[in-house]
Amino acid sequence: xxxxxxxxxxxxxxxxxxxxxxxxxxxxxxxxxxxxxxxxxxxxxxxxxxxxxxxxxxxxxxxxxxxxxxxxxxxxxxxxxxxxxxxxxxxxxxxxxxxxxxxxxxxxxxxxxxxxxxxxxxxxxxxxxxxxxxxxxxxxxxxxxxxxxxxxxxxxxxxxxxxxxxxxxxxxxxxxxxxxxxxxxxxxxxxxxxxxxxxxxxxxxxxxxxxxxxxxxxxxxxxxxxxxxxxxxxxxxxxxxxxxxxxxxxxxxxxxxxxxxxxxxxxxxxxxxxxxxxxxxxxxxxxxxxxxxxxxxxxxxxxxxxxxxxxxxxxxxxxxxxxxxxxxxxxxxxxxxxxxxxxxxxxxxxxxxxxxxxxxxxxxxxxxxxxxxxxxxxxxxxxxxxxxxxxxxxxxxxxxxxxxxxxxxxxxxxxxxxxxxxxxxxxxxxxxxxxxxxxxxxxxxxxxxxxxxxxxxxxxxxxxxxxxxxxxxxxxxxxxxxxxxxxxxxxxxxxxxxxxxxxxxxxxxxxxxxxxxxxxxxxxxxxxxxxxxxxxxxxxxxxxxxxxxxxxxxxxxxxxxxxxxxxxxxxxxxxxxxxxxxxxxxx
Numbered sequence: 107x108x109x110x111x112x113x114x115x116x117x118x119x120x121x122x123x124x125x126x127x128x129x130x131x132x133x134x135x136x137x138x139x140x141x142x143x144x145x146x147x148x149x150x151x152x153x154x155x156x157x158x159x160x161x162x163x164x165x166x167x168x169x170x171x172x173x174x175x176x177x178x179x180x181x182x183x184x185x186x187x188x189x190x191x192x193x194x195x196x197x198x199x200x201x202x203x204x205x206x207x208x209x210x211x212x213x214x215x216x217x218x219x220x221x222x223x224x225x226x227x228x229x230x231x232x233x234x235x236x237x238x239x240x241x242x243x244x245x246x247x248x249x250x251x252x253x254x255x256x257x258x259x260x261x262x263x264x265x266x267x268x269x270x271x272x273x274x275x276x277x278x279x280x281x282x283x284x285x286x287x288x289x290x291x292x293x294x295x296x297x298x299x300x301x302x303x304x305x306x307x308x309x310x311x312x313x314x315x316x317x318x319x320x321x322x323x324x325x326x327x328x329x330x331x332x333x334x335x336x337x338x339x340x341x342x343x344x345x346x347x348x349x350x351x352x353x354x355x356x357x358x359x360x361x362x363x364x365x366x367x368x369x370x371x372x373x374x375x376x377x378x379x380x381x382x383x384x385x386x387x388x389x390x391x392x393x394x395x396x397x398x399x400x401x402x403x404x405x406x407x408x409x410x411x412x413x414x415x416x417x418x419x420x421x422x423x424x425x426x427x428x429x430x431x432x433x434x435x436x437x438x439x440x441x442x443x444x445x446x447x448x449x450x451x452x453x454x455x456x457x458x459x460x461x462x463x464x465x466x467x468x469x470x471x472x473x474x475x476x477x478x479x480x481x482x483x484x485x486x487x488x489x490x491x492x493x494x495x496x497x498x499x500x501x502x503x504x505x506x507x508x509x510x511x512x513x514x515x516x517x518x519x520x521x522x523x524x525x526x527x528x529x530x531x532x533x534x535x536x537x538x539x540x541x542x543x544x545x546x547x548x549x550x551x552x553x554x555x556x557x558x559x560x561x562x563x564x565x566x567x568x569x570x571x572x573x574x575x576x577x578x579x580x581x582x583x584x585x586x587x588x589x590x591x592x593x594x595x596x597x598x599x600x601x602x603x604x605x606x607x608x609x610x611x612x613x614x615x616x617x618x619x620x621x622x623x624x625x626x627x628x629x630x631x632x633x634x635x636x637x638x639x640x641x642x643x644x645x646x647x648x649x650x651x652x653x654x655x656x657x658x659x660x661x662x663x664x665x666x667x668x669x670x671x672x673x674x675x676x677x678x679x680x681x682x683x684x685x686x687x688x689x690x691x692x693x
Contacts, residue, residue, distance in 0.1 A: 123151070123223035138558050177206060212511040224508075432653075443495055629644045638676075657679055
């Protein structure tokens with residue numbers, strides 16, 4: 107007799123683990139929503155796992171209430187920065203729903219096979235990403251051999267980002283892979299006949315992952331490697347009153363290996379004729395990030411009690427960039443510090459309370475880690491929290507939802523059993539329902555992505571020709587992305603004939619997401635109206651927020667655009683450009 111329930115559970119867990127692995131392996135950075143496909147795959151994995159746990163009602167306690175508050179406000183930062191209120195509302199709802207579902211699934215520890223599968227998925231996807239990085243470095247995968255949106259090294263400094271396309275996110279994934287491997291090693295120790303084989307396999311994977319960290323040049327990952335033995339030593343001392351343990355050796359080994367690589371790889375690379383590895387950079391030297399934090403803190407003090415809302419960073423850059431300058435010549439969507447993001451968006455009282463709540467959850471998870479395997483799950487949480495103090499990994503669903511799974515695993519309580527007479531049928535109906543709901547979100551985004559690809563390949567004229575026929579799902583679910591695409595693809599000459607309503611819409615789009623193309627069109631729109639003050643305001647932001655080459659190009663085109671117009675404003679483009687260059691050179 108076939109056990110349908112057992113077969114369905116096996117299918118759901120295996121499928122979820124596969125989807126979760128693909129979420130980390132699938133290449134990032136496809137405009138306009140660079141991580142949509144990764145997050146969609148991770149969300150699908152969570153929904154698939156949920157079909158197995160429908161027979162357990164969530165158990166409500168103080169930890170659950172606390173994590174709800176933390177998730178809701180942190181997920182608010184995940185609304186695609188600068189989108190319309192409609193986009194923000196449903197995206198926030200989806201992120202919160204998947205996060206709470208992840209916490210509930212992680213808490214179901216009666217049969218933790220699904221959690222073991224998640225650790226396997228993270229470990230294997232990290233190892234594959236490290237292998238891709240190595241193959242990029244030795245020249246097997248060259249940048250020209252792949253579509254630029256897929257596998258490519260990060261420009262500058264020899265840093266490799268593998269399929270993740272961002273060195274610090276790549277480094278954090280490798281750290282998560284390291285601790286996942288050591289979690290699985292502790293599981294293998296429960297089977298004595300597997301001990302030796304598991305140690306050799308773990309050691310080999312560890313070498314590959316540390317090599318990937320070295321090639322990434324990620325200081326965030328290096329900082330996590332340094333902190334891990336300190337955390338483990340503290341855990342051992344409190345739990346066992348001794349730090350003599352293999353656990354400490356396993357966490358020190360990656361640091362030793364990284365130091366060996368830093369010494370040996372430069373001469374070895376030169377001898378083998380391979381590209382030079384990443385440059386050595388101090389963990390504490392980053393004037394750009396410190397300058398960004400200073401700008402954010404100044405903005406926080408402007409509205410300390412209530413914050414600036416979801417478009418806080420856009421407003422901050424527009425107001426203060428003439429004083430603080432550009433951050434890597436591009437918009438910084440977040441403060442590169444999640445605590446500052448919370449304070450900036452929600453004010454010091456609410457943002458500070460959430461930050462304290464996160465620390466409390468982190469401490470509670472540490473107290474709940476009573477076994478070595480649980481300790482490595484806690485180290486994975488810690489790695490994401492450390493990264494969140496330097497960038498914004500929790501902006502991405504595949505990090506936030508993984509964090510919720512781990513926190514649920516550590517501090518959550520198994521839900522109360524619920525009697526389902528037809529649990530398999532209920533699970534299938536659940537999958538049909540969520541699949542039906544998810545399809546419009548996926549299809550609508552794919553159609554938007556096609557339009558952005560058309561813009562890159564054929565230019566704005568082709569986009570304007572097909573934009574009125576955008577897919578209904580896209581128009582309904584992604585109006586913000588389509589509105590931005592419409593403005594950046596409209597000819598600059600159209601700015602001379604904008605109505606008052608159109609000008610208001612352009613200004614709103616620019617203030618929500620101040621891209622160079624939007625700022626330039628705002629400058630032109632006000633210049634054609636003879637409003638020198640507003641044209642200068644947006645022109646100065648264009649020069650102070652982005653590469654000086656854009657300002658130089660504007661200075662060259664400006665006289666020709668205003669030829670024959672009496673009210674054409676004379677803007678000091680060269681002065682703005684020189685101020686930005688001198689500010690950059692003085693750092």
